[in-house]
Amino acid sequence: MADFGQALLAQSEGSxxxxxxxxxxxxxxxxxxxxxxxxxxxxxxxxxxxxxxxxPIYNAIVFLKIAGKPAWWFILLLIPLVGMVVAIIAAIDFAKAYGKGTGYGVGIAFLGAIFVPMLGFGDARFQGAAA
Incomplete structure (x- = not known):
């Protein structure tokens, strides 16, 4: 009987x-x-x-378009290290297209899970691609 109790206890702990x-x-x-x-x-x-x-791929091209960057920049995103720099620059310009500052763009690049929903559901309005 004791073995049955121990087996039952072990099974419940595992689940x-x-x-x-x-x-x-x-x-x-x-x-x-x-x-x-x-x-x-x-x-x-x-x-x-x-x-x-x-x-996939199209979303990055649309992101770049909103940021005011040409579609061929997508190729740059595929190059190690260069892609990281390009992504940060594009995120900054993406934020500026909505009237946000450089800090917000860096936030999109590094903490997108927080900043992207804030941008999408917030009161920010699209002002045109950054120059």
Whole structure:
């Protein structure tokens, strides 16, 4: 009888650990949905289709277009180190297109999960691509 109790206890401990392991998955899923929704709204504010955020490569081209950069900059994004610099520059110009400053653009580049939903759902209005 004691073995049955220990086996039951061990089984219940194992199952709760599995559920606890799903918490980070759901948190990351929620963050991903928030970022997608934020970009969707930001794209629509700029007159671009919101669904573009769901299409790989095309979403980067639309992002660059809103930032006032040519589509061929996408190739630069694929080059190690150069791509990081280009992404930061594009994020800064993306923020400026909505009337935000350089700091906000750096925030989009490094803390996009926070700044992109704020931009999309906030009161920022598209003012045109940065010059």
């Amino acid at each position: 709760s650990g599995g559920l606890l392991g799903l918490v980070p998955v759901f948190v990351m899923l929620a963050i991903g949905v928030a970022v997608i929704a934020g970009f969707w709204k930001a794209f629509e504010k700029a007159g671009e289709p919101g669904w573009a955020v769901l299409v």
